[in-house]
Each structure stands twice: as structure tokens, then as C-alpha cells.
Amino acid sequence: xxxxxxxxxxxxxxxxxxxxxxxxxxxxxxxxxxxxxxxxxxxxxxxxxxxxxxxxxxxxxxxxxxxxxxxxxxxxxxxxxxxxxxxxxxxxxxxxxxxxxxxxxxxxxxxxxxxxxxxxxxxxxxxxxxxxxxxxxxxxxxxxxxxxxxxxxxxxxxxxxxxxxxxxxxxxxxxxxxxxxxxxxxxxxxxxxxxxxxxxxxxxxxxxxxxxxxxxxxxxxxxxxxxxxxxxxxxxxxxxxxxxxxxxxxxxxxxxxxxxxxxxxxxxxxxxxxxxxxxxxxxxxxxxxxxxxxxxxxxxxxxxxxxxxxxxxxxxxxxxxxxxxxxxxxxxxxxxxxxxxxxxxxxxxxxxxxxxxxxxxxxxxxxxxxxxxxxxxxxxxxxxxxxxxxxxxxxxxxxxxxxxxxxxxxxxxxxxxxxxxxxxxxxxxxxxxxxxxxxxxxxxxxxxxxxxxxxxxxxxxxxxxxxxxxxxxxxxxxxxxxxxxxxxxxxxxxxxxxxxxxxxxxxxxxxxxxxxxxxxxxxxxx
Numbered sequence: 430x431x432x433x434x435x436x437x438x439x440x441x442x443x444x445x446x447x448x449x450x451x452x453x454x455x456x457x458x459x460x461x462x463x464x465x466x467x468x469x470x471x472x473x474x475x476x477x478x479x480x481x482x483x484x485x486x487x488x489x490x491x492x493x494x495x496x497x498x499x500x501x502x503x504x505x506x507x508x509x510x511x512x513x514x515x516x517x518x519x520x521x522x523x524x525x526x527x528x529x530x531x532x533x534x535x536x537x538x539x540x541x542x543x544x545x546x547x548x549x550x551x552x553x554x555x556x557x558x559x560x561x562x563x564x565x566x567x568x569x570x571x572x573x574x575x576x577x578x579x580x581x582x583x584x585x586x587x588x589x590x591x592x593x594x595x596x597x598x599x600x601x602x603x604x605x606x607x608x609x610x611x612x613x614x615x616x617x618x619x620x621x622x623x624x625x626x627x628x629x630x631x632x633x634x635x636x637x638x639x640x641x642x643x644x645x646x647x648x649x650x651x652x653x654x655x656x657x658x659x660x661x662x663x664x665x666x667x668x669x670x671x672x673x674x675x676x677x678x679x680x681x682x683x684x685x686x687x688x689x690x691x692x693x694x695x696x697x698x699x700x701x702x703x704x705x706x707x708x709x710x711x712x713x714x715x716x717x718x719x720x721x722x723x724x725x726x727x728x729x730x731x732x733x734x735x736x737x738x739x740x741x742x743x744x745x746x747x748x749x750x751x752x753x754x755x756x757x758x759x760x761x762x763x764x765x766x767x768x769x770x771x772x773x774x775x776x777x778x779x780x781x782x783x784x785x786x787x788x789x790x791x792x793x794x795x796x797x798x799x800x801x802x803x804x805x806x807x808x809x810x811x812x813x814x815x816x817x818x819x820x821x822x823x824x825x826x827x828x829x830x831x832x833x834x835x836x837x838x839x840x841x842x843x844x845x846x847x848x849x850x851x852x853x854x855x856x857x858x859x860x861x862x863x864x865x866x867x868x869x870x871x872x873x874x875x876x877x878x879x880x881x882x883x884x885x886x887x888x889x890x891x892x893x894x895x896x897x898x899x900x901x902x903x904x905x906x907x908x909x910x911x912x913x914x915x916x917x918x919x920x921x922x923x924x925x926x927x928x929x930x931x932x933x934x935x936x937x938x939x940x941x942x943x944x945x946x947x948x949x950x951x952x953x954x955x
Contacts (some may be wrong), residue, residue: 637700
């Protein structure tokens with residue numbers, strides 16, 4: 430048994446649990462966490478701000494499927510990472526944030542200590558699945574294993590654990606060996622599901638992000654049932670783009686409710702049916718519904734179903750594909766579905782003119798299986814509807830929490846996690862400036878990362894919202910920097926292509942570059 434300070438033990442423990450990378454920033458309070466990082470063989474990525482570290486951990490987790498881990502300091506370090514943790518909670522991303530906290534005798538006392546907060550544990554609990562304080566080594570080890578067990582066997586949401594400074598520095602016994610992780614819950618009896626699908630003439634499937642792991646089985650189910658399907662933004666790629674009965678990622682189109690109402694059975698798999706999925710009061714029409722979800726709370730919310738199935742979506746779809754009989758014909762007309770998709774695409778283009786053609790040009794030049802991280806920007810709002818994905822898990826967006834500044838640091842995390850895969854970031858001119866400093870991290874790591882900046886010179890989505898609300902546009906125009914010179918000051922490449930062909934060439938070159946490349950796009954690009 431090796432005795433080390435607890436901070437060092439935690440890094441060794443994380444390594445033994447499969448952690449290869451930690452994102453973070455050292456400080457005087459959490460310096461003991463850094464004692465064992467190199468000795469344990471873990472790669473540490475130095476962010477420029479804790480918000481960036483949190484988004485990097487999120488992006489890493491989304492790309493690799495493994496938990497992202499971040500180290501932050503007491504007080505401001507923890508508050509700075511709360512926004513990324515809130516995003517991870519909203520989008521079901523496994524992130525473990527480990528922070529220091531004040532010494533045990535100072536917790537909650539109010540002695541005006543450095544980085545003191547009234548309730549640091551409680552603050553993190555507002556955006557995490559849980560937030561706990563480890564008062565000793567045994568508790569710290571238990572919390573680490575609890576986090577990884579819950580990531581493996583339930584809805585993956587962020588966790589926060591904090592350790593007092595004095596406890597991090599105290600000698601601690603070695604942690605125990607890793608125990609087998611629990612399995613996800615599986616729905617075993619699908620008789621009622623099979624019967625209801627078999628009795629339906631026009632079944633329709635709605636797939637959300639929770640069904641990503643079962644995308645191949647989902648395609649088998651659709652082939653057997655000849656059902657129509659539609660996906661939420663997070664579910665893009667689950668259905669093959671050329672499926673003749675696929676309505677696309679237009680679930681949030683106002684008209685989709687009318688089209689879905691023509692079904693006589695809806696099977697919603699792995700989706701919250703939330704406001705940000707549908708953007709309407711009632712996500713589904715009044716049609717008999719089956720819902721499948723790993724989270725029991727989702728099965729008994731305002732969108733309760735006629736039949737609720739608790740279990741992992743991937744296992745459910747795989748088991749369902751094995752037992753469904755194959756239909757000879759479909760109750761859905763492929764020509765009608767194709768016409769509906771074309772109409773919705775035209776509506777999307779008309780609402781935010783000029784973006785569709787640029788999105789098409791980008792899609793055509795990117796390699797297969799490129800991972801894209803987007804920010805809250807009009808370019809992404811359009812692309813999420815019109816850009817079909819060959820498989821899921823390739824486009825990552827801050828869906829529920831909707832925070833600005835996500836794209837670039839998350840893309841850094843994704844590229845660190847999968848260095849051999851092409852990765853692209855897409856941000857708006859305003860959102861990019863939330864985390865522009867992380868460009869230094871990307872340069873430092875030598876990442877061949879194209880960073881596409883959609884610059885319309887304003888908060889155009891907010892301006893249009895004000896106009897629709899009959900409010901005179903206010904505070905929607907901000908002075909932008911010279912993005913190319915700013916990128917070059919960090920040591921990155923920078924280019925402003927003047928045509929779609931030049932844009933495609935710039936992206937291709939950026940994917941093979943020796944460092945990140947900022948690519949400046951404007952609406953007047955010819």
C-alpha cells in the first residue's frame with residue numbers, strides 16, 4: 430500500500446478508473462490535486478478560464494463517451510465552472526468537477542478567508558446531479574466511485590465533489606481496486622410494445638439524444654415497421670438520411686405537429702419532449718403514445734404516455750428489432766414525406782436567408798465523421814435543421830441550457846479526446862468572445878482545429894426577437910475586434926474567404942494545419 434497526500438491519491442485513483450485527461454487551472458487552494466497528475470500518467474490541459482475547462486470536459490465526454498474531469502479552485506474557480514456544469518446537466522453529459530474548499534473548521538463560519546463562499550457545495554448542487562464534500566480520504570474515494578457508477582448505470586449528469594484544503598494535503602492510504610460498474614436498466618418485457626406497433630397502420634417514431642447509442646438498431650426497427658420517423662436536434666443521425674419515411678430533424682417546425690397527428694401510434698424514444706425540443710406548448714399531438722426513457726421522471730411528466738417503458742434506449746431498440754415482424758408495406762407515402770421535408774427546408778431558408786447555401790458548402794467539403802461543435806448562433810439554428818448527419822454523436826450543441834461560448838472550448842476537448850478525428854467549431858461573432866481566450870490553449874496544444882466564425886455584426890437573433898415583440902432594437906450591436914488579427918496575436922492561423930469555394934479550401938487546409946485556424950464568415954459571402 431502506497432501512502433500519499435490525498436490530492437495525489439485522487440489523480441492516481443482517477444487514472445485507475447480510466448481517466449486519461451484532466452482539464453483545469455491550478456491555484457493555491459487546489460495545488461495538492463496537481464501533485465500526482467504527472468506521476469499518475471494523466472495529461473493535463475491548462476484552460477485560460479474555468480468556464481473553458483468545463484466546456485472542454487463536456488466536449489471531451491461527448492466525443493469519447495467517457496466522463497470528462499475538471500480540477501478547479503475554491504470560490505471563483507467553482508463559480509466559473511457552474512455554467513458548463515449547468516450545460517452538462519441539461520444535455521446529460523458525464524462530467525466530474527473536483528474542487529478544493531475551505532478547511533473543515535472554516536466551512537460555513539464566515540471568517541473572510543480567501544475564496545470564501547457562503548455555501549459552495551449548495552451552489553454547485555443547483556446545476557449538478559449532486560454536490561458533496563469529502564471530509565476524509567475514505568469519503569473522497571467513495572464519491573469518485575459513486576460518480577463513475579452513476580455515469581455507467583443511469584442518466585449521465587455532472588457531479589461535483591469538493592475536498593477541504595487540509596484534507597487534500599494530508600497523507601492518505603491508497604484507494605481500493607475498481608469494482609465492476611453496474612449495468613443500465615433494461616426493459617425485459619416488450620410484448621405490449623410489439624402488439625401496439627403491430628396493430629398500428631401508420632406508426633411514427635420520435636428519436637431524441639438518449640437514443641443515440643441504439644442508432645443501428647433503430648434503423649433495423651424502421652426497416653421492419655416501415656414507420657415514419659422524425660428526430661429532435663439531439664437525435665440527428667439516428668435515422669439514415671435517405672430513409673424514404675424520414676421527416677428529418679424538423680421536430681421543432683410548427684407544422685410538424687400537424688404531420689405527426691396523421692400517425693395512429695407515436696413511439697418516443699430517449700427524448701424529454703422539452704421546450705427546446707419542440708418550441709411549442711404541446712410537443713406531440715393527441716395520438717396514442719409509447720415513451721421509452723432511462724429516467725423515470727421523464728416518463729411521468731406533462732407528456733405522459735399511454736405506455737411508459739423504463740430502460741436504456743439502445744437495449745430497448747436492439748431487443749425490439751429482434752422480435753418485430755417485417756411489414757410488406759407502409760401506411761406513409763414517401764413522395765409526400767419528401768415534399769414535406771422540402772417545404773420545411775425552404776421555410777428554414779426563408780426565415781434566416783443565405784445560411785443554407787453556406788451550410789451546404791461546408792457539409793460537402795468536410796470529411797466523413799467530422800465532429801462539429803456549435804454555439805448559440807443563427808448559423809447553427811439553421812444547420813441543425815437542414816444538415817443531415819450520417820450517424821449520431823457528430824454534432825454537439827448547447828441545447829437545453831443554451832449558453833454562449835460553448836463551441837470552441839468544447840471542440841478543443843473533443844479534439845483532445847479523439848486526436849485522429851476531424852473536429853470543427855462554429856460560433857457567432859458575439860458568442861466567440863465569451864471564451865476567445867481558449868484559443869491560446871488550442872494553439873498551445875497545436876490542434877488542427879478550424880474555428881468558423883459567423884459574423885453578422887450584431888446579436889441578430891435577439892434583434893429579430895425584439896422586432897417581433899414590437900420592441901425597438903436595443904443593445905444588439907457591439908463593436909467587434911478584428912478577428913483575424915486577434916487570432917494571429919494568439920499564434921493561430923486566420924483567413925477571411927470571399928467565396929464558397931474559398932471557404933471550402935480554407936476548411937480543408939485548416940484540418941491539416943499545424944495549429945488552429947480562425948475562418949471568418951460573413952452573410953455576404955458569394
